[in-house]
Amino acid sequence: MNDPVAEVVSLLKPSLSISKLVTGGGRWLVERTELGSPFYCAIVEGSCLMTISGRQSVVLTAGDFVLVPKIFSFTMSSLEPLPRGALARRLETSPGVFRLGEPEAPTDIKAMVGHCAFGTDDKALLVSLLPEVIHVRGEERLMRLVNMINEETRADRTAREMVLHRLLEVLLIEALRSSASATAPPGLLRGMADPLLAPTLRRIHADPGRNMTVETLARDAAMSRSTFFDRFRREVGVAPMEYATGWRMALAKELLREDVAMAEVAQRVGYGSTSAFSVAFSRHVGMPPGAYSRANAAA
Incomplete structure (x- = not known):
């Protein structure tokens, strides 16, 4: 992983x-x-x-x-x-x-x-x-x-x-x-020091394109939804889907800078269509993916 x-x-x-x-x-x-x-x-x-x-x-x-x-x-x-x-x-x-x-x-x-x-x-x-x-x-x-x-x-x-x-x-x-230890402040290192959350974080990074919800992540971690949500937010510092979305968008930016086709970027970061990806990217980044790609090509 x-x-x-x-x-x-x-x-x-x-x-x-x-x-x-x-x-x-x-x-x-x-x-x-x-x-x-x-x-x-x-x-x-x-x-x-x-x-x-x-x-x-x-x-x-x-x-x-x-x-x-x-x-x-x-x-x-x-x-x-x-x-x-x-x-x-x-x-x-x-x-x-x-x-x-x-x-x-x-x-x-x-x-x-x-x-x-x-x-x-x-x-x-x-x-x-x-x-x-x-x-x-x-x-x-x-x-x-x-x-x-x-x-x-x-x-x-x-x-x-x-x-x-x-x-x-x-x-x-x-x-x-x-x-990296359980005494670290909330964040990635503390999450990785938690034996119940580390596999979840690895899965998010290893396969950002798979379908993810709080329910599926909690089930994979063998916890109830509420227990998983509270534990993830306490240890990592953000809610599970906020973390997953942030990571997906960071990867999407990197792929767009490498001039990967938008349809492929959408698929690799977990969106079923380019339009759904475009809406999510625009909301998160503040500009459509095409404009972001052009701006970085010009830079």
């Missing part, structure tokens, strides 16, 4: 924007308020403070990895930070290597930092299925992957962009694997 987590990462079309090595000493604070790109950070040595908007501050130490798939404002600082609004001293000591704080002070933090972009125009739906913040401690595989990305960014090797794309996909999957 298809793997929902792998499919979500693949459809996000991640690409690396920035990868850099950062060291810091003394008092420093970096504030991101422009709500930029998704962000990750791996602490190699030392410790620092990270404060994401609306959340309690977290001390990050060596071996910690943080991924923020959603776009939040946040600050990173020395354990004794500068006042908010104060500008950190920031010096690029060599290409892709930055020093924060006081140049003469002993180095008390070394971190690998990256910003990425998601190339799909359906990222709002797909990112909503993931945790808002992933914080993993002591996962050596994640640290090695971040280091490989950092090394590949600095080198001018054959097929560099392809390698970076694949490494970033693996990094995202590894981070999601490391945080």
Whole structure:
């Protein structure tokens, strides 16, 4: 069966924007308020403070990895930070290597930092299925992957962009694997950690074209309709058919961008006719599938 987590990462079309090595000493604070790109950070040595908007501050130490798939404002600082609004001293000591704080002070933090972009125009739906913040401690595989990305960014090797794309996909999957549990916030990872819901999610992804109702999904999961509906909404964060429709439309967009005939798209995502598909697509996306296909061909 298809793997929902792998499919979500693949459809996000991640690409690396920035990868850099950062060291810091003394008092420093970096504030991101422009709500930029998704962000990750791996602490190699030392410790620092990270404060994401609306959340309690977290001390990050060596071996910690943080991924923020959603776009939040946040600050990173020395354990004794500068006042908010104060500008950190920031010096690029060599290409892709930055020093924060006081140049003469002993180095008390070394971190690998990256910003990425998601190339799909359906990222709002797909990112909503993931945790808002992933914080993993002591996962050596994640640290090695971040280091490989950092090394590949600095080198001018054959097929560099392809390698970076694949490494970033693996990094995202590894981070999601490391945080998948019943204690995750409602979303795809928590749903996949539920032994009664995981088969349903796999079936939705494996065969989006089959006839699906809450009743048939509940019957496949060996639950009553109401129990299944409540459990799915609690664990995944949306109602079953809302999830199924969102996934079908994400796939439909991808197929239309690949110039697949509309009749085939309709059949592959579970609609009995192109007119029924067109109505559903227009309602969900805000434009007919033909117009969407033409707009993406022009782009």
